[in-house]
Amino acid sequence: MNVIDLDDVWRIYAEGAEPVYALQGVNLTIKPGEYAAIVGTSGSGKSTLMNIIGCLDRPSKGTYLLNGIDIKNRSDDELATIRNKTVGFVFQQFNLLGSMSALKNVMLPLVYAGIPGKERKMRAELALKEVGLENRMHHRPNELSGGQQQRVAIARAIVNRPSILLADEPTGALDSTTAGEIMDLFGRLVVEGMTVIIVTHDPETAGRSNRIIKVRDGKILEDIVMGKVS
Amino acid sequence: MNALELLSVAWQGILSNRLRSALTVLGILIGIASVITLLGIGQGAKEEAESQVQALGVNLIYIRPGSVGAGGISMGKGTAPTLTYDDALAIKENCKAVKEVAAQYSQSFQVQYGEKNTMTQINATEPAYTDIRNFFADRGRFFTDQEMADTARVCVIGDTVANDLIGEENPVGKQLLIRGELFDVIGVMEKKGMTQNMDMDDQIFIPLTTGYATLFGLNTISGKTVKNILAQSIDGEDWQAQFQITNLLRLRHNIQNPELDDFMVRTQMDIMQTAQSITGVFSLLLGATAGISLLVGGIGIMNIMLVSVTERTREIGVRKALGAKYGQILSQFVIEAVLISGCGGLLGICLGVSGSSFISNVADWPTVVTPSSIVLSAVVSVAIGLFFGIYPARKAAKLDPIVALRSE
Ligand SMILES: Nc1ncnc2c1ncn2[C@@H]1O[C@H](COP(=O)(O)OP(=O)(O)OP(=O)(O)O)[C@@H](O)[C@H]1O
Ligand SMILES: [Mg+2]
Numbered sequence: 001m002n003v004i005d006l007d008d009v010w011r012i013y014a015e016g017a018e019p020v021y022a023l024q025g026v027n028l029t030i031k032p033g034e035y036a037a038i039v040g041t042s043g044s045g046k047s048t049l050m051n052i053i054g055c056l057d058r059p060s061k062g063t064y065l066l067n068g069i070d071i072k073n074r075s076d077d078e079l080a081t082i083r084n085k086t087v088g089f090v091f092q093q094f095n096l097l098g099s100m101s102a103l104k105n106v107m108l109p110l111v112y113a114g115i116p117g118k119e120r121k122m123r124a125e126l127a128l129k130e131v132g133l134e135n136r137m138h139h140r141p142n143e144l145s146g147g148q149q150q151r152v153a154i155a156r157a158i159v160n161r162p163s164i165l166l167a168d169e170p171t172g173a174l175d176s177t178t179a180g181e182i183m184d185l186f187g188r189l190v191v192e193g194m195t196v197i198i199v200t201h202d203p204e205t206a207g208r209s210n211r212i213i214k215v216r217d218g219k220i221l222e223d224i225v226m227g228k229v230s
Numbered sequence: 231m232n233a234l235e236l237l238s239v240a241w242q243g244i245l246s247n248r249l250r251s252a253l254t255v256l257g258i259l260i261g262i263a264s265v266i267t268l269l270g271i272g273q274g275a276k277e278e279a280e281s282q283v284q285a286l287g288v289n290l291i292y293i294r295p296g297s298v299g300a301g302g303i304s305m306g307k308g309t310a311p312t313l314t315y316d317d318a319l320a321i322k323e324n325c326k327a328v329k330e331v332a333a334q335y336s337q338s339f340q341v342q343y344g345e346k347n348t349m350t351q352i353n354a355t356e357p358a359y360t361d362i363r364n365f366f367a368d369r370g371r372f373f374t375d376q377e378m379a380d381t382a383r384v385c386v387i388g389d390t391v392a393n394d395l396i397g398e399e400n401p402v403g404k405q406l407l408i409r410g411e412l413f414d415v416i417g418v419m420e421k422k423g424m425t426q427n428m429d430m431d432d433q434i435f436i437p438l439t440t441g442y443a444t445l446f447g448l449n450t451i452s453g454k455t456v457k458n459i460l461a462q463s464i465d466g467e468d469w470q471a472q473f474q475i476t477n478l479l480r481l482r483h484n485i486q487n488p489e490l491d492d493f494m495v496r497t498q499m500d501i502m503q504t505a506q507s508i509t510g511v512f513s514l515l516l517g518a519t520a521g522i523s524l525l526v527g528g529i530g531i532m533n534i535m536l537v538s539v540t541e542r543t544r545e546i547g548v549r550k551a552l553g554a555k556y557g558q559i560l561s562q563f564v565i566e567a568v569l570i571s572g573c574g575g576l577l578g579i580c581l582g583v584s585g586s587s588f589i590s591n592v593a594d595w596p597t598v599v600t601p602s603s604i605v606l607s608a609v610v611s612v613a614i615g616l617f618f619g620i621y622p623a624r625k626a627a628k629l630d631p632i633v634a635l636r637s638e
Contacts, residue, residue: 056635097545
């Protein structure tokens with residue numbers, strides 16, 4: 001069975017003077033444990049696609065089955081639970097809460113998952129260790145570098161051990177060494193059985209995935225499945 | 231996510247903008263403090279008025295001349311000389327529900343003792359006065375029925391008069407001149423203070439008959455008018471007494487139409503009710519004033535919460551993206567509003583209670599803070615947080631995560 005199954009999905013932004021067709025009939029299926037990279041020019045609809053896959057947004061038209069379940073019939077609160085338990089999201093703009101320490105930020109998904117305080121802290125510390133930030137845990141985001149902030153965002157996305165990890169430009173702000181470490185981490189997560197989808201501009205990063213999905217003007221242009229995970 | 235965690239998240243929100251939260255708390259604080267203080271003033275006034283009416287006497291019925299015009303508009307009550315000493319005697323004789331009667335005639339005169347002299351109220355009355363008004367002689371004694379009958383030249387002086395005229399010495403046995411007439415001082419009244427805007431201690435009591443014979447210049451027995459008549463009903467029969475007196479006086483004064491009554495009969499209960507309705511209006515006005523300031527405080531909370539929701543749209547988006555449900559965001563902001571208003575309420579109660587006692591002590595105005603007004607304030611402050619917090623909180627909880635995350 002597919003984890004993700006998009007069938008003729010459209011996303012039309014109708015708020016402005018002219019409607020924007022951000023996604024135009026996307027068909028996409030992704031199997032458990034796949035490691036996919038979405039590439040495309042700026043404004044091509046990558047983030048929009050990620051938002052829909054991550055249940056942050058709903059298609060304007062078409063069906064999206066997540067683990068075989070149609071999103072259309074889910075209430076907002078049910079989608080909140082899916083975002084909390086099933087999907088981990090690394091935002092393009094990190095979206096860390098400035099008033100909290102890195103540790104508190106990473107603990108946030110566990111708070112809404114109803115995990116007790118002690119375990120929450122332990123797991124958050126573990127996640128921060130995985131991204132190599134064990135000695136920056138008590139700093140606030142504005143006391144961290146861009147790359148460190150990004151790693152906090154990744155720790156927050158994986159702390160709840162979701163079955164799907166969505167990362168929008170996860171290595172954009174990182175030097176090649178750190179980027180490499182993050183890619184290694186993603187590789188390990190895929191080996192553990194997590195489905196990982198990333199958006200990237202970097203051909204080297206894309207090359208470490210096992211599938212490249214090229215997007216342009218809200219449509220999938222190319223979908224290349226490669227060998228095993230590097 | 232349990233209640234304690236919701237509370238701590240809301241508390242973080244409050245701390246994230248301390249100055250603004252503090253100012254909002256201040257708004258509620260002032261509102262609640264003024265509610266407590268003004269209700270305290272109102273309650274104090276009410277109890278003061280009640281105790282003054284109590285101090286008027288025991289089962290008192292107050293009869294005075296005057297008419298109630300058509301439509302209940304009073305016309306010169308207490309001025310027309312229509313009540314006579316004979317009316318008082320007839321009431322004593324005929325009204326079964328009346329235990330005691332004391333007619334009064336009073337006028338101000340020059341009073342002289344040695345070198346000193348003063349102007350004071352001469353209250354010519356009957357011995358029953360002391361029982362009816364519950365006001366007794368402290369040193370010496372009040373005059374007797376015998377002294378009434380003898381038109382004896384005796385007087386009982388109030389505490390103020392005693393201090394002003396005679397000073398340290400014992401006034402009993404001294405003599406003083408009232409409008410040039412010599413009177414023996416046989417007693418000094420106990421100290422009573424102000425009752426119904428009159429200083430009860432600044433007067434001199436003499437027998438009514440003596441007053442007519444020596445001071446007031448009335449000599450035909452039948453024409454003796456009185457300023458008012460005090461009566462005391464038998465316990466629990468005040469309205470029967472009122473009824474009997476009214477009917478008797480109508481009969482004696484030849485009045486068929488009650489609208490043309492040339493007298494008024496009021497029981498202590500009537501007076502109490504008047505006092506209560508006046509202080510009730512007073513309390514209501516004070517309460518309304520305080521209520522308005524509370525309303526302003528509440529609108530302040532709503533305003534701040536709306537600003538806060540707008541400012542923290544991204545935070546809300548992040549929380550929703552990470553799995554916060556509608557109810558969790560809603561509670562976060564409602565609890566924040568309730569915490570602000572609750573803190574304001576708590577501090578306001580403290581300030582209001584100390585403010586009330588300050589007013590009591592410094593301005594010498596009686597204030598009474600009742601436990602019920604404290605409970606009311608506490609409940610109202612929380613309710614304000616709920617009421618004014620719910621709209622902004624709903625606004626936050628309904629935000630679309632995508633829209634919220636994109637906002638700057
Ligand atoms: N809320 C919105 N309202 C209107 N138009 C929008 C909205 N969100 C996105 N768009 C439009 O949809 C298109 C796709 O945007 P999207 O963010 O998915 O691009 P992207 O591929 O992620 O680009 P980038 O690489 O720069 O992040 C763009 O043309 C954008 O202007
Ligand atoms: Mg994007």
